[in-house]
Amino acid sequence: MKSCRDIAIVGAGIAGSIAALELADRGSRIVLYDAGAEPLAAASLVNEGKIHLGFVYGGDTSGLTARRMIDGALLFRSIVCRWMSEDHFASSVTQPFDYAVPEGSQLSASAVEQHFKQVQEILRERLAAPNADYLGEVDLPAFRRMTSHPYGSETGKIEAAFVTPERSVDTHIIAAALRAAVLSHPRIDFRANHRVTRFNASRSGWQVVGEHGADGPFDRVLNAAWEQRRFLDHASGFADDASWFLRYKMAVLLPDVVEGLANVTLMLGRYGDVVHYGSGRVYLSWYPTMMLASTPDLLLTTPELTSSRKAEIVRSSVAALAAYYPKIGQFLQVPATDNASLIGGTIDARGASDIDDRVSDLHKRSRIGPCHLAEGYCSLDTGKYTTAPMFALEAANALAPASRVNQVIAS
Template identity: 35%
Template structure:
């Protein structure tokens, strides 16, 4: 049996590797001219442990993220055959409660503490759980003096140190690409726009267009991991969800900071339309901030093919507005010079989530990120990772489902 994986983003690549490691031949289809050229490389690489989801007090989102985060390091260490300590990760994140937060400081701290307890319950207690971090160590709540050394204390009403890290997506995706190209069980169909998947005999026909014209290839099973292209292909199989969804175009900014202690700390600002800084060891700072970095919304089945790399004045406007908003209360961002800001790079991608309204609506379904994962119709599997964090977890789950489906077909 050969399996088609639609979408060569991080989710599709993880699924392909997971299948190949189980001895299954895979063909990856992507319309780009190389793997992982869209959302997979546009994100800040945060491996979410669940601390960000205070708007879901049921803790279902936190539980889902923690499960994904704890599977992430072991998965990439296994497929890339390197210890977790060999990957480039950021300084662990502070969580800062903004004075305009949708939850006051006491509520936010209580949520973080409960989430931390939950993570401790899911972890094995080893440094191999999550990039060398000690997940059993209690969270540290900063005192006023420490807050005032890094933030405007009138804006940051509480600051909590967490063990949550980000992984440098560019170096991770570069390694993943090389690993896939070297795998004899994986074939690539780049420059292939997938349009539909049809039942064909005892399997499926993947149809679409490539630079030479129309193509049609036959497979035993198909996995749809197309992210913003996923719903369009599902819809043609009668699988369009009945609930509302939203695609948001979100940008992030990479700036080379002064480095060392002069760089701002990694910090996630909660809860609501705020953003974060990520501080990498080579001095690179990643910034993203609402509303400047979220520039378009679409509830269409197929969102517009948004420009993910705004250049010239459009890019510079996003950088200036973001740095100036964030520097109002993250003090070390004031160390960035005009030259630093001028060399900043802006890149982004679409984010798919359930709900009709954006993050500024505390009641939006967008805050509940646990209704994600794999939906199967026989040997056709559609995967919504929800977050980068979840891709390795769903990759192994999807590979197991493909194997189970193949066993069922063999015995029926």
């Protein structure tokens, strides 16, 4: 007997959840599957929330990645605010980012500056479009080179530092609002703790097969899983011959105890960044000690860490980043740092080598978005948090074109 539900979505991260909300608002009945206990509790929660404008993608000299990021960034607020109030969203936005160029960077300070000029031109062009805004702002200040800055030390020298208009959002605030919208929607059936292993095609539609058996049939399916997306495509008969590189990367959430902390990203290479959220948390990552595993295979095993190993990673990462931003060293004097939350997740992107390879495709993120692999089957490569809402709507439009104006729902 055919199920009355017509669309199945696997993966309740930001992309899968927004696609589910959009399709449900258009009248579709959705079953949303996720291996976790609730929506938006994995990669969409533990990343730094940067809404990229392309500044960090200096490795893509074509500018295609910057254009893709800017397109997603200028739509991010308007899409997310369909399911949360604009005031609530505004409370999630951080202060702007500085970019610092260490001695030994893959790009010299002058090359970084040239790349930033290219980004600025693309951004100016895109912001001229009707209704375009970046996290609620239209008149963005131009980047500028800092004449003095707090970055660098004898052991971690900095060639130059720049102020940019780029910002992050607090992923916890965004996740809570979208999660509430998903769980309260009358046309979304959320299936928690349901690990899907493949999709089966039949004459009556698509079946979703998982650890709990088979469900369906469904008219259409969207594979919006994060680290298991390609595995599910492959298991469902859609092999991808491209080179991909999976990495397991961690970060630490520190207490907000250091005054005057700036948001800063070091580029380009195996470095890290700092994000200060207004809600009282500080996100810190340091690639050399926090990138724990990688593979070109379809799946990556999550590293298991002891408590002592976690503490070692936190302290060594803070100390290493403090060489480039000395103020960070103050965290080493705070007892709470030893018990800070170490978070992590898998990053799946096109490439055959790690970011220490200057020509690695990991420095490019332009070949991303939804892809139709068969009638009624769409696979969504979210790419970055920045582009997730834009691609979620593209996937929704492909699966079920809008039939009515979406109503704004304030949380």
